[in-house]
Amino acid sequence: MTTTTITTAKHYIDGRWISALNEPARIGETLNPATSEVAARFCEGTLAEGQAAVAAAKKAFAQTPWRHSPRMRADVLLDFALKLDAQKEPIADWLVTVNGKLRREALGEIMAGISELKYYAGLARNLFGRILEIEPGCYSSLDREAAGVAAIILPWNAPVTLLIRSLAPALAAGCSVVIKPAHQTSVAHNLVMECLVNDTRVPPGIVNSVIESGAEVSRYLSESPDVDVLSFTGSSRVGKLIAQAAAPTLKRLSLELGGKAPAVVFDDCDIEKTVAGVVAGGMVMAGQQCTAIARVLVADAIYEEFSQRLVQALKALRVGFGNDPQSQMGCLIDTHNRDRIATLVERAEREEKVLFKGEIPSGPLAKGAFIQPSLVEVADLNSPYIQDELFGPLLVIERFSSEAQAVERSNATRYSLAASVWTEDGIRARRVASQLKFGTVWRNAHNRLFAEAETGGYGDSGYGKLHGQEGLNDFMQTKHFYFDTNH
Numbered sequence: 001m002t003t004t005t006i007t008t009a010k011h012y013i014d015g016r017w018i019s020a021l022n023e024p025a026r027i028g029e030t031l032n033p034a035t036s037e038v039a040a041r042f043c044e045g046t047l048a049e050g051q052a053a054v055a056a057a058k059k060a061f062a063q064t065p066w067r068h069s070p071r072m073r074a075d076v077l078l079d080f081a082l083k084l085d086a087q088k089e090p091i092a093d094w095l096v097t098v099n100g101k102l103r104r105e106a107l108g109e110i111m112a113g114i115s116e117l118k119y120y121a122g123l124a125r126n127l128f129g130r131i132l133e134i135e136p137g138c139y140s141s142l143d144r145e146a147a148g149v150a151a152i153i154l155p156w157n158a159p160v161t162l163l164i165r166s167l168a169p170a171l172a173a174g175c176s177v178v179i180k181p182a183h184q185t186s187v188a189h190n191l192v193m194e195c196l197v198n199d200t201r202v203p204p205g206i207v208n209s210v211i212e213s214g215a216e217v218s219r220y221l222s223e224s225p226d227v228d229v230l231s232f233t234g235s236s237r238v239g240k241l242i243a244q245a246a247a248p249t250l251k252r253l254s255l256e257l258g259g260k261a262p263a264v265v266f267d268d269c270d271i272e273k274t275v276a277g278v279v280a281g282g283m284v285m286a287g288q289q290c291t292a293i294a295r296v297l298v299a300d301a302i303y304e305e306f307s308q309r310l311v312q313a314l315k316a317l318r319v320g321f322g323n324d325p326q327s328q329m330g331c332l333i334d335t336h337n338r339d340r341i342a343t344l345v346e347r348a349e350r351e352e353k354v355l356f357k358g359e360i361p362s363g364p365l366a367k368g369a370f371i372q373p374s375l376v377e378v379a380d381l382n383s384p385y386i387q388d389e390l391f392g393p394l395l396v397i398e399r400f401s402s403e404a405q406a407v408e409r410s411n412a413t414r415y416s417l418a419a420s421v422w423t424e425d426g427i428r429a430r431r432v433a434s435q436l437k438f439g440t441v442w443r444n445a446h447n448r449l450f451a452e453a454e455t456g457g458y459g460d461s462g463y464g465k466l467h468g469q470e471g472l473n474d475f476m477q478t479k480h481f482y483f484d485t486n487h
Contacts, residue, residue, distance in 0.1 A: 011049050014060075015056075015203075022048050028042050047217065056208055067145075077120055095188050098185050100322055109158050116467070118451075137485040148175060156182035159192075160192055193207070232254070254465070263295070287391065293446055344394060387414075417455075418442075423443070454470045454471060
C-alpha cells in the first residue's frame with residue numbers, strides 16, 4: 001500500500017488514545033518486511049503506561065455496569081463484528097505491509113475474527129449457573145461471574161485472529177482487558193481497536209492497549225496482583241517465563257505456545273491431494289504459525305515417490321509480495337529470521353540430507369525477508385530439526401515402517417499442539433488420532449480452526465483452551481452461594 005504520511009500507533013488507556021503519560025513519547029519504527037523500508041511508527045510503552053492501563057481496567061470492572069450487562073456486551077460484540085467487516089480492506093492492506101503475509105491470508109484472519117465475535121456474542125447471553133436443593137429448604141446457587149481484569153499478550157504472526165480469540169470471550173464474560181500487542185503489527189492492531197472502542201457503550205477502562213517492543217509491560221502484567229487472568233500466545237520460552245512471573249499471584253493462565261506439528265502420511269493416501277495439503281499446511285504465513293506442519297512422516301512404501309513430488313511442489317511454490325495475487329507464499333517477519341532459516345538450511349547440508357534447499361531470491365525480492373521453502377530429511381529423533389520449533393518455511397521429512405512407529409515418532413516431542421493424519425481409511429485415522437498426544441488432530445486436512453471448536457496443546461505447547469465454550473471458561477469463575485429458606 002502507498003501512504004503519503006507515516007502512521008504512528010498509540011496506546012489506548014482509560015478511554016483515550018495517548019502517546020505517553022509522563023514524558024515525551026519514545027517512538028519506534030516498524031519496517032515493511034518485504035522491502036525493509038519504514039512503514040509505520042509506534043509509541044514505545046513503559047511501566048507507567050502498563051500500570052495506568054491496569055488501574056483503569058480494575059476501576060472500570062469494579063465501578064461500571066459492564067460485568068452485569070450481558071445483553072449489552074452481546075450487542076457490542078455484534079457491532080464490533082460489523083465494523084470490522086466494514087474495515088477489513090484497509091486492515092488487510094496494513095497486515096500485508098507490516099507483516100508480509102499474503103493478502104488472502106490477511107483477509108482470512110480478519111474473517112476468522114469476525115466469526116469469533118459473532119460466536120461469543122451468542123455465548124454472552126448464555127452464561128448460566130445452576131441451583132440445587134441440598135436438603136429441604138436449603139439451596140446452593142452456583143453463579144458464573146467474570147474473573148476480573150484480563151491481560152492479553154500477543155505475537156505478530158496473526159495479530160487480528162489471536163487478539164479476538166482472547167478478547168471476544170473476555171468481553172463476553174464481562175471482564176475488563178489490558179492488551180499488549182506486538183509492536184511490529186501495532187498499526188493494524190489499532191485499526192481493529194477503533195472498531196470497538198468508538199462504541200460509546202464500552203465504558204472507559206474496560207478495554208486498554210499498551211504497545212512495547214521490550215518486555216517491561218509484559219512482565220508487569222504477569223506479576224501484577226491486579227491482573228486476574230492472563231492469556232498469552234507465543235513461544236514456549238517466553239510462556240515459561242510468564243508462568244514463573246505469574247506464580248506468586250496465582251493468577252489464571254491460558255498459554256498457547258510453540259508447535260511442531262507432524263503430518264502422518266500413510267501409503268493409502270491420495271498422494272496428489274496430500275502433497276498439496278502438506279504444502280498449504282506447512283507454508284501458511286511462510287511457516288510462521290504454531291500449528292503449521294513442520295514434520296512430514298511418510299510410510300516407507302511411498303516415501304520415494306512422495307518426497308520427490310513434495311520437492312517439485314516446493315520448487316514450484318511462488319514466493320512474492322503479499323499484495324501480488326500470483327504469490328503463493330509471502331516473506332518472513334524480518335531479515336533476521338530470514339537469515340536464521342538460511343543458516344539452519346546450511347547447517348542441515350552438513351548434518352542431515354537436504355532434499356531441496358530454499359534460496360534467498362535475487363532481484364526485487366532481495367531487500368525483503370524472502371526465502372524459498374526447504375525440505376530436509378532427518379532420521380535421528382534427537383536432532384534439533386525435529387525437537388526445536390524452527391518457525392519458518394523449513395519442512396522436515398521422516399520415514400516410518402509401521403503404524404506403531406508413526407505414532408511413536410510423532411509423539412517423540414515436547415510440542416503437542418496439532419497434528420494431521422493422511423489416509424483414506426477412516427478407522428485407521430481415528431485409531432491413530434486417539435494415540436497421538438496432540439490437542440488437535442485433523443484427517444486429510446490441516447489448520448482447520450473454528451470459533452466453535454476448542455484448541456490448545458499439551459506439554460511445551462501450553463495449557464488452557466481457546467475457541468469454543470472452554471475458551472470462555474478461562475475468563476469466568478464460579479461462586480457458591482448458600483441460602484436456607486427455613487429461617
